[in-house]
Structure formats: C-alpha cells, structure tokens
Amino acid sequence: xxxxxxxxxxxxxxxxxxxxxxxxxxxxxxxxxxxxxxxxxxxxxxxxxxxxxxxxxxxxxxxxxxxxxxxxxxxxxxxxxxxxxxxxxxxxxxxxxxxxxxxxxxxxxxxxxxxxxxxxxxxxxxxxxxxxxxxxxxxxxxxxxxxxxxxxxxxxxxxxxxxxxxxxxxxxxxxxxxxxxxxxxxxxxxxxxxxxxxxxxxxxxxxxxxxxxxxxxxxxxxxxxxxxxxxxxxxxxxxxxxxxxxxxxxxxxxxxxxxxxxxxxx
Numbered sequence: 001x002x003x004x005x006x007x008x009x010x011x012x013x014x015x016x017x018x019x020x021x022x023x024x025x026x027x028x029x030x031x032x033x034x035x036x037x038x039x040x041x042x043x044x045x046x047x048x049x050x051x052x053x054x055x056x057x058x059x060x061x062x063x064x065x066x067x068x069x070x071x072x073x074x075x076x077x078x079x080x081x082x083x084x085x086x087x088x089x090x091x092x093x094x095x096x097x098x099x100x101x102x103x104x105x106x107x108x109x110x111x112x113x114x115x116x117x118x119x120x121x122x123x124x125x126x127x128x129x130x131x132x133x134x135x136x137x138x139x140x141x142x143x144x145x146x147x148x149x150x151x152x153x154x155x156x157x158x159x160x161x162x163x164x165x166x167x168x169x170x171x172x173x174x175x176x177x178x179x180x181x182x183x184x185x186x187x188x189x190x191x192x193x194x195x196x197x198x199x200x201x202x203x204x205x206x207x208x209x210x211x212x213x214x215x216x217x218x219x220x221x222x223x224x225x226x227x228x229x230x231x232x233x234x235x236x237x238x239x240x241x242x243x244x245x246x247x248x249x250x251x252x253x254x255x256x257x258x259x260x261x262x263x264x265x266x
Contacts (some may be wrong), residue, residue: 040119059093060241067182087096088158090122095133096129136149139241197250201250
C-alpha cells in the first residue's frame with residue numbers, strides 16, 4: 001500500500017545530503033507550501049519551480065544549504081531569535097523555506113511587486129507563520145534607509161536579484177554590527193570576486209567566505225557568498241532607487257577598461 005501523505009517524504013534523499021532532518025510538522029509545512037505555490041501559480045506567475053525536483057532541490061534544498069549550521073539545535077544557542085531579511089523574495093524563497101526550517105527565527109520578506117507580496121502573505125497565513133514572518137512591499141533602496149530596517153538584521157539574504165555588487169549595496173546597510181549577508185549565486189569567477197571586492201570597499205564590508213556546492217540531481221554548481229561588515233555602513237548607502245543597478249559600486253570607468261585593453265595589445 002502506498003505511503004500516506006502524513007508519512008511520505010518527497011525530500012527524503014535530500015535531507016541526508018543536507019545533513020539536516022525536518023520534523024514531521026516541518027515536512028508537512030514544506031508539502032503545504034508546494035501546494036500553495038501550485039494554487040497561486042494559477043493566478044500569478046510566481047515561479048516555474050513548483051513540481052518534483054524543481055521544488056525540492058531548486059527551491060527548498062537550494063534555500064537551506066548555505067545555512068545548515070543555523071538549522072542545528074546548537075546553531076542559534078540561547079540567544080534572542082534570529083532576525084532575517086529576504087530581499088527580492090519573489091515567490092517566497094529563500095524566506096519561507098527558512099521560516100519553516102528555523103522555527104524560532106523572525107523573518108521580513110521584501111519585494112517591490114505588490115501582487116507577489118500579497119500572494120506570499122496569503123501563503124504565510126495558510127502555513128500559520130504570520131506571527132514570525134512579515135511582508136514589506138517596498139523598493140530595497142528605501143528599505144535600506146528606513147529606521148525599522150537599517151542596521152537591524154542578523155542575516156540579510158538575496159537570491160537571483162541582481163549582480164553581486166548591486167546586491168551587496170542592498171544587503172550590507174541592513175546588517176547589525178555582527179550580522180552577515182548571504183548572496184546566492186550560480187557560477188562564480190575570480191573576475192566576479194574582484195568586482196565584488198571593489199564594491200564592498202566603500203560599504204565597509206568584506207567577503208568572509210565563499211562556499212561552492214554541486215546541487216543534487218545534476219542541478220549544477222551553486223555558490224554562496226557570506227559578507228561581513230567591517231564597520232558602520234556609510235549613511236549614503238544604499239543610494240536612491242535605481243542608482244545601484246545603473247551605476248554599480250566598484251565598476252571601472254569605460255576609459256579605464258579601454259586603457260587596459262590597449263595595454264594588453266601592446
């Protein structure tokens with residue numbers, strides 16, 4: 001006889017690879033989240049990663065793997081609940097996956113598209129997470145300057161939002177002094193790292209570590225970059241709405257790049 005929904009575990013092999021096992025209640029929340037995504041995708045194009053491995057690997061596993069140490073009982077200790085912000089949450093990832101996996105954490109999910117925020121808010125209520133998860137419909141540049149967000153968070157996360165220098169300008173101002181920013185990336189090169197390091201200098205932050213992984217099921221290489229503040233982020237960052245994307249920090253001027261090319265030809 002087939003296993004009942006209460007006992008079957010579509011992600012069973014993934015938990016072993018992750019080194020973490022959800023409780024039965026958490027598993028049911030992950031399953032309920034998948035069902036909610038299906039329903040909302042009939043009204044909105046939230047995400048194409050809803051079925052099978054698209055959901056369990058590319059959404060759930062990929063959201064959790066960089067933060068596995070926090071998922072362990074000793075990961076958060078007896079301190080105050082972690083304050084986490086997910087920037088550009090879209091269909092709710094990685095924020096909702098972390099809200100399920102970290103039952104004491106408090107999360108703020110930010111997106112500038114009101115339809116997506118409304119859909120994710122409905123899923124939060126359906127999952128019973130509304131006491132710990134809040135939604136904010138806003139541009140991240142404004143959020144980063146708001147008194148109730150700036151310098152407040154233990155972790156600031158962004159997945160598939162923009163280039164790394166742009167994301168760094170979004171995330172670093174949100175961190176409390178001992179906080180960390182987490183950038184989810186696909187491929188990562190030395191050139192990418194150099195661009196990010198230049199961008200971090202005016203933000204008074206640095207790359208603490210870079211973590212690569214090959215996702216299960218042949219889903220390719222992923223990288224997670226953890227950033228740490230080195231001092232207070234200057235109040236001028238993030239810059240006004242649209243400016244970080246149009247003029248990324250650390251970007252070399254066209255004349256400098258042309259000069260480099262000339263030197264190469266000589």
